[in-house]
Amino acid sequence: MTIFHMKEYDCWLQGGFKAALKAELLANIHAEDGTDAAILKQAAAELREGLVRRFGIRSEGGNGVGGVFLGTAGWLTRIYGLSFPPLKPEGFHIGVSEDRVVIAGADAAGTLYGVFRFLSLLALGEIKAGDAVADAPVAAIRALNHWDNIEGTIERGYAGGSLFFKDGEVRYDAERLRDYARLLASVGINVVSLNNVNVRTSSKLITEPFLPRIAAIAGIFRPYGVRLLLSVTFSSPEVLGGLGTSDPLDARAAAWWRERAALVYHHIPDLRGFLVKADSEGEGGPFQYGRTHADGANMLAAAVKPFGGECVWRCFVYDCTQDWRNTAFDRARAAYDHFKPLDGQFAENVILQIKHGPYDFQVREPVSPLFGAMAKTRHTMEFQITQEYTGQQIDLCFLPWMWQDVMAYDTGYGATVSGLLGAQPVSARQDAARHPAAIEGLAAVANTGLDGNWTGHTLAQANLYGYGRLCWNPALGAEEIAREWCVLTFGPGQTARTVADILMKSYPAYQKNNAPFGVCFMVEPRHHYGPSIEGYEYSRWGTYHRAGREAVGLDRTGNGTGYSAQYPAAIAAVFDDPRLCPEDLLLFFHRLRYDFRMRNGKTLLQNIYDTHFEGYDEAEALLAKWQTLEPALPPAVYCSVRERLERQLLNAREWRDQVNTYFYRHTLIPDERGRKIYE
Ligand code: GCV
Numbered sequence: 262m263t264i265f266h267m268k269e270y271d272c273w274l275q276g277g278f279k280a281a282l283k284a285e286l287l288a289n290i291h292a293e294d295g296t297d298a299a300i301l302k303q304a305a306a307e308l309r310e311g312l313v314r315r316f317g318i319r320s321e322g323g324n325g326v327g328g329v330f331l332g333t334a335g336w337l338t339r340i341y342g343l344s345f346p347p348l349k350p351e352g353f354h355i356g357v358s359e360d361r362v363v364i365a366g367a368d369a370a371g372t373l374y375g376v377f378r379f380l381s382l383l384a385l386g387e388i389k390a391g392d393a394v395a396d397a398p399v400a401a402i403r404a405l406n407h408w409d410n411i412e413g414t415i416e417r418g419y420a421g422g423s424l425f426f427k428d429g430e431v432r433y434d435a436e437r438l439r440d441y442a443r444l445l446a447s448v449g450i451n452v453v454s455l456n457n458v459n460v461r462t463s464s465k466l467i468t469e470p471f472l473p474r475i476a477a478i479a480g481i482f483r484p485y486g487v488r489l490l491l492s493v494t495f496s497s498p499e500v501l502g503g504l505g506t507s508d509p510l511d512a513r514a515a516a517w518w519r520e521r522a523a524l525v526y527h528h529i530p531d532l533r534g535f536l537v538k539a540d541s542e543g544e545g546g547p548f549q550y551g552r553t554h555a556d557g558a559n560m561l562a563a564a565v566k567p568f569g570g571e572c573v574w575r576c577f578v579y580d581c582t583q584d585w586r587n588t589a590f591d592r593a594r595a596a597y598d599h600f601k602p603l604d605g606q607f608a609e610n611v612i613l614q615i616k617h618g619p620y621d622f623q624v625r626e627p628v629s630p631l632f633g634a635m636a637k638t639r640h641t642m643e644f645q646i647t648q649e650y651t652g653q654q655i656d657l658c659f660l661p662w663m664w665q666d667v668m669a670y671d672t673g674y675g676a677t678v679s680g681l682l683g684a685q686p687v688s689a690r691q692d693a694a695r696h697p698a699a700i701e702g703l704a705a706v707a708n709t710g711l712d713g714n715w716t717g718h719t720l721a722q723a724n725l726y727g728y729g730r731l732c733w734n735p736a737l738g739a740e741e742i743a744r745e746w747c748v749l750t751f752g753p754g755q756t757a758r759t760v761a762d763i764l765m766k767s768y769p770a771y772q773k774n775n776a777p778f779g780v781c782f783m784v785e786p787r788h789h790y791g792p793s794i795e796g797y798e799y800s801r802w803g804t805y806h807r808a809g810r811e812a813v814g815l816d817r818t819g820n821g822t823g824y825s826a827q828y829p830a831a832i833a834a835v836f837d838d839p840r841l842c843p844e845d846l847l848l849f850f851h852r853l854r855y856d857f858r859m860r861n862g863k864t865l866l867q868n869i870y871d872t873h874f875e876g877y878d879e880a881e882a883l884l885a886k887w888q889t890l891e892p893a894l895p896p897a898v899y900c901s902v903r904e905r906l907e908r909q910l911l912n913a914r915e916w917r918d919q920v921n922t923y924f925y926r927h928t929l930i931p932d933e934r935g936r937k938i939y940e
Contacts, residue, residue: 264893265752269714272444272722273749278384280316286360287312291323291341293332293372300369303484304376305331307443308364311380327360333372334365351451352397355379359390367397370451370486374398377447385748396734399683402612402641402702403732404452404490405445406536407709411456411463417647417789419654420710420717425455429462431474438481441709446485448729452704453482454490458538458575464494464501467521472528479529488533490573495537495557496545497521508550509560518564526568534571534610535561541578554578554599555606562608572608573704575643576600576615576631583803591815591822592803593619593849597630601827605637613640614704617667619824620804622650623781624772625845627836628667630827632681633674636697642667642678644705646724651771653790654708654717656909657883657902661727661739662768668735673829674698679735703732718905719898722750723764740765756893763886766879772845773876774916777869779849780806780814783920792916794923806848810927811855813865814848825850855928863933869924870932873917880906880913 267275280287294305308331312318330337334354337343345354348367353375356363364379366372378396382388408416409423411430424441425433445453455478456463466475479489498504498517507514526532539557540546547557554574562572579595596619607613613635618626622645632642644664651658668679674696681700705728709715716722726749727742743764747757776783782804785793797804806813817824818837825833835841836850844859855866863871884906891899922939925931932938 263754264895265754265756266895267751267898269719269722269898270440272715273726273746274311274315274380274444274447275384275750275752276315276317277752278315280312280318280383281386281389282357282362282383284318286327286362287316287318287329288320289323289325289328290320291328291330293336293340298369299484300373300486301332304366304369304373307373308376308380311376315380315384329362329364331364331372331376332366333368337363337365346395348395349397350401351449352395353378355382355388355392355394357388357390357392371397373446373486374449381447381745381749385745386753398449398733399679399735400700400702400732402452402704403450403729404454404641404702404704405450405646405707405728406454406458406490406492406643406704407707408457408459408647409455409463410461411466415710416457416459417645417649417706418710419647420708420715420721421712422710424709424711425478426463431466431471431478433478435477435481438478441715442482442485442487444715444725445487445729448726449733450729451486451488452490452533453487454492454536456492458492458536459542459544460492460494460538463492464497466491467493467497467525468501469524472525476528479532483531488531489529490533490536491525492536492538493561494545495539495547495561499545506550507545509547509552509556510550515560515563518561522564522568522570526565526570530568532568532570534565534573536573536575536614537561538575538577541575542581546578553603553606555603558611558613559606559608562611566608566610571610571612573612573614573641574607576613577621577643579803581803582801584801585799585805588807589822590803591817591824593817593824594822594827595619597634597827600631600638601634603638604635607638609639611639612701613638614643615640616643620781623779624651624775625663625779625849626781627779627846627849628670628672628678632678632700633672633676633698633829634827639701641702641704642682642700644703644728646705646728647708648721648724649706649789650784652909652912654721655790655905656771656912657718657720657763657767657906658724658771659720659727659739659743659764659767660724661731661742662765663772664727664731665737665739668731671832672698673832682735703728714901719902720760720764722746739768751894756890759886759890763883767883770876770879770883770913773872773879774913775876776806777848777872777920778814778844778865779846781849782806791912792919794919807852808924808927812852813855813924814850814852816852817850821852855924855930866924866928866930867933870921870936870938873920874932874936877910877913877917880910884910 292305334345351370352367353371354365364375411426413422413427496507498507498514502517540548558574576596723746726746743761747761751757782797786796825836857865925938
């Protein structure tokens with residue numbers, strides 16, 4: 262085996278590749294970079310820098326008729342008389358002949374994305390003379406949310422400290438932020454929020470001493486086509502303005518926000534807008550004043566509207582002070598119950614951000630019933646790349662494996678999630694063909710920090726890469742994403758194939774270890790790493806499985822909490838019938854006896870035992886497979902992943918033994934294969 266000398270810091274933009282196109286051709290660059298447009302200049306710089314660093318090809322400046330022609334389609338037509346098929350916004354066309362490569366962007370961002378795609382295709386060995394590639398992002402909003410605190414810590418962060426803040430200040434390494442912006446742009450991310458949605462001490466970021474520093478960060482991201490969002494606390498008029506109220510219908514609060522928005526936009530004129538978590542887990546919100554979330558969001562939207570800004574409003578609103586004794590209450594209902602009745606009441610520059618499932622980024626949840634149902638309100642879907650509930654970047658869990666299921670889910674409104682993402686947003690209503698409930702984009706909680714490899718677990722870089730690629734093209738399968746990422750990171754060959762195989766097997770293994778069949782939340786309270794079967798069972802958070810001697814799970818059908826009725830009738834009918842319900846969601850929708858026969862003919866209990874034994878064995882196989890790569894990897898990379906896979910195995914052992922023991926003690930029914938379960 263040969264060693265590909267990958268550098269963890271470089272992620273999927275590794276050097277050391279051989280270009281299949283002639284160096285003389287690639288070195289001769291004719292680029293539209295003599296303009297004022299920062300993004301176009303960056304595109305040309307990225308092409309030159311990428312060719313040197315990744316392929317060892319140094320450009321000499323354009324001369325003669327051959328070479329690489331880079332710019333917007335309009336410029337290439339004007340200067341060189343080239344013509345192109347119509348390009349979609351932010352899209353590009355790449356055409357290669359024996360003596361010419363043309364990279365034409367629909368606009369400046371498309372040109373930049375065209376460069377990154379060209380370099381990727383070159384590294385993947387997937388571009389040669391005669392090829393033509395035209396592509397454009399499917400999702401208009403491709404956002405990354407950081408949950409960074411101004412102290413420098415990161416809520417649910419597992420990769421070191423904040424890239425943006427330290428000790429109460431905006432403090433960063435500009436070089437590193439540029440590298441970060443490049444990484445994000447290379448997979449098409451175009452919006453980044455910097456600070457935690459639990460705003461607390463970072464509420465002051467929208468005050469004068471901090472704004473110039475935030476503006477400087479915006480300046481680093483700008484040439485990469487990335488615009489910033491700032492998380493703000495709804496209670497700002499009280500907290501920062503000393504007003505004594507933040508009531509959205511109080512003229513003083515609205516005026517305070519208008520003034521504040523003017524100040525913020527004075528410093529950062531292209532800020533995308535404000536991101537808000539309101540009435541949730543201790544954050545203030547309109548409910549405090551007896552107002553609706555439309556009242557709250559619209560007030561903020563009005564404040565940023567004169568500057569072209571948007572109010573991104575999260576739908577993670579639920580009562581976290583519940584009583585476990587109350588079996589009628591169901592937290593899963595909350596987002597739909599709160600927001601569906603408000604559909605149509607939000608201003609045009611409000612974008613609702615809805616978690617992909619009704620709970621909270623569990624290993625397996627149904628898709629939220631709000632998707633497809635919000636026909637009159639702009640909205641995006643929220644994912645979590647940081648692995649709060651999926652192993653915290655100690656355990657390997659390749660998230661695109663689950664995200665592809667979300668994308669393929671048929672909402673029952675005449676479109677899958679991926680179909681809704683492809684549709685036009687509400688703001689482009691004139692298009693009669695558009696689906697009324699188009700999803701305008703994706704947002705995801707970032708998994709990055711100051712660790713040298715950005716993500717703690719080196720293989721967790723694949724989740725960030727995969728998220729960007731999925732925003733770009735929601736129809737991309739996990740396997741394709743894994744293959745691309747592995748070649749771009751580990752070079753072509755057997756090592757990449759082995760790592761891709763490890764990635765693809767990691768999510769099913771993790772799911773088997775975790776709470777059985779969609780029951781959710783059997784995790785250690787507070788930090789959420791590792792099993793605690795009753796950790797949340799008697800708490801206020803509304804996350805119960807109610808396991809007893811004879812049955813487990815929550816009845817969310819019409820006979821129970823009625824949650825399933827939030828879906829269109831045809832979908833609800835599937836979820837309501839335990840014989841039709843997807844088995845990995847069986848206990849999310851049903852309370853079932855342990856002797857319920859699943860589709861493989863075995864009882865529910867035996868399936869719980871089996872999956873947990875398998876989950877451990879599969880974690881063991883992941884480690885064994887990784888160990889075969891020792892001769893092919895730089896020692897530091899090999900060792901850091903091996904050490905994590907060893908910890909993952911210990912974790913899997915806890916999951917297996919705690920879950921199986923728990924159910925054995927409740928039922929006193931042994932494993933039919935006589936495997937070890939503790940008394
Ligand atoms: C930022 C979960 C997490 C919280 C997070 C919250 C949210 O509850 O545990 O850390 O808060 O989701 O999405 O707002």
